[in-house]
Amino acid sequence: MHTQQDCRGLDAQDPLRGLRDLFTLPEGVIYLDGNSLGAMPKAAPARIAQVTTQEWGQDLIRSWNTAGWFHWPQQIGDKIARLVGAGQRELVATDGTSINLFKVLSAALSMAQADAPERRVVVSERSNFPTDLYIAEALCKERGLSLKLVEPDEIAGALDASVAVLMLTHVNYRTGAMHDMAAVTAAAHAAGALTVWDLAHSAGAVPVELKNARADFAIGCGYKYLNGGPGAPAFVWVHPRHAERFWQPLAGWWGHAAPFVFTPDYRPAAGIQRYLCGTQPIISMAGLDVGVDTLLAAEPLGGMAALRAKSLALTDLFIELVEQRCAGHGIGLATPREHGQRGSQVCLTRQQGAYAIVQALIARGVIGDFRQGDGGQRPDILRFGFTPLYIGFEDVWNAVEHLRQVLDSGEWQRPEFNQTHAVT
Numbered sequence: 001m002h003t004q005q006d007c008r009g010l011d012a013q014d015p016l017r018g019l020r021d022l023f024t025l026p027e028g029v030i031y032l033d034g035n036s037l038g039a040m041p042k043a044a045p046a047r048i049a050q051v052t053t054q055e056w057g058q059d060l061i062r063s064w065n066t067a068g069w070f071h072w073p074q075q076i077g078d079k080i081a082r083l084v085g086a087g088q089r090e091l092v093a094t095d096g097t098s099i100n101l102f103k104v105l106s107a108a109l110s111m112a113q114a115d116a117p118e119r120r121v122v123v124s125e126r127s128n129f130p131t132d133l134y135i136a137e138a139l140c141k142e143r144g145l146s147l148k149l150v151e152p153d154e155i156a157g158a159l160d161a162s163v164a165v166l167m168l169t170h171v172n173y174r175t176g177a178m179h180d181m182a183a184v185t186a187a188a189h190a191a192g193a194l195t196v197w198d199l200a201h202s203a204g205a206v207p208v209e210l211k212n213a214r215a216d217f218a219i220g221c222g223y224k225y226l227n228g229g230p231g232a233p234a235f236v237w238v239h240p241r242h243a244e245r246f247w248q249p250l251a252g253w254w255g256h257a258a259p260f261v262f263t264p265d266y267r268p269a270a271g272i273q274r275y276l277c278g279t280q281p282i283i284s285m286a287g288l289d290v291g292v293d294t295l296l297a298a299e300p301l302g303g304m305a306a307l308r309a310k311s312l313a314l315t316d317l318f319i320e321l322v323e324q325r326c327a328g329h330g331i332g333l334a335t336p337r338e339h340g341q342r343g344s345q346v347c348l349t350r351q352q353g354a355y356a357i358v359q360a361l362i363a364r365g366v367i368g369d370f371r372q373g374d375g376g377q378r379p380d381i382l383r384f385g386f387t388p389l390y391i392g393f394e395d396v397w398n399a400v401e402h403l404r405q406v407l408d409s410g411e412w413q414r415p416e417f418n419q420t421h422a423v424t
């Protein structure tokens with residue numbers, strides 16, 4: 001059994017401990033929601049101020065060339081590629097996650113149907129993040145296809161000759177469960193289907209090997225574990241074997257082979273550049289760049305493998321301490337215990353009061369979040385994300401101690417913790 005003293009010792013020995021200094025974290029807060037909005041890098045305000053006061057304010061339109069604004073989607077994309085097992089010039093930072101999903105799912109469906117028009121089904125998980133399901137539903141409706149939603153253990157069985165695309169989120173947002181990307185991709189390919197992977201809860205959280213897994217398409221989020229800031233641009237990757245086969249439906253001028261020739265007809269750029277659409281939000285891009293740099297700062301210390309080892313140690317410790325110190329309060333575990341099946345978050349369940357318990361913790365400075373269940377098979381979730389860049393072992397101890405006190409005292413039953421806010 002770990003003591004608080006042990007946890008301090010683990011922090012003292014942690015080779016990644018210094019990376020915490022790259023972030024602004026408010027005094028008295030234990031931030032366990034970096035899976036929803038990553039913490040702010042200390043370098044972000046000055047960098048954003050540089051973009052506004054100097055590059056925009058003084059250099060004006062010249063900055064597209066002088067500051068290199070035009071190349072940022074590719075340059076930042078090349079940095080993100082290093083975190084997800086993609087090659088250089090294969091990934092771009094652009095648009096939002098939902099929009100990028102529309103682009104790649106559309107391209108994947110065009111490809112699949114050109115090769116096998118009889119394949120008319122998109123398979124996904126019922127517990128996938130809703131925006132992914134909504135985008136897929138809309139695209140299927142538009143194309144007269146059908147969307148089939150299954151449970152995780154039904155995926156393999158659903159891969160038959162009718163399936164065009166298997167669209168999955170690598171790490172489930174509700175449970176933290178992680179798919180074996182290589183094995184699932186191989187099964188999809190064996191069944192003749194293409195794969196689209198959403199890396200929203202994977203990029204910067206767990207090692208990802210897109211190319212080694214022979215994945216077909218991937219997208220991911222910039223403001224979660226990549227620390228890019230609220231609404232930061234997302235990213236999109238297409239395996240080079242597919243990148244030039246079709247162009248994506250949002251064929252804007254930034255994806256044109258020669259945008260500044262201003263021709264009336266569309267000619268797609270080579271490779272991943274055609275997945276750009278229009279002018280990018282440069283101020284937000286600067287935030288994303290600084291956020292991605294916090295992950296690259298771990299490269300000399302072992303990179304994603306070292307971050308993963310620490311993340312597993314943190315989540316193991318959290319599970320152990322909750323089970324020991326909060327026993328008897330009806331707390332369950334929704335996240336798999338097996339390392340190979342877990343992302344960087346731990347999701348707890350409770351029949352009643354999950355929302356209020358999370359609110360009581362937030363009032364104490366322990367910030368996690370709540371995800372609603374369906375009153376039946378899907379329980380209410382208390383969700384805690386562990387960003388190994390800035391969370392330490394003593395933070396885990398303290399977070400569990402607060403949870404224990406909230407449960408033991410019944411503090412969560414106070415009326416103020418039972419009022420629902422617009423954003424949970």
Ligand SMILES: *Cc1c(COP(=O)(O)O)cnc(C)c1O
Pocket residue numbers: 096097098099129131132169173198200201221234
């Ligand atoms: C966070 C998340 C998104 C977010 O999409 P936005 O377009 O950025 O709002 C999409 N998909 C998954 C799986 C997510 O976890």
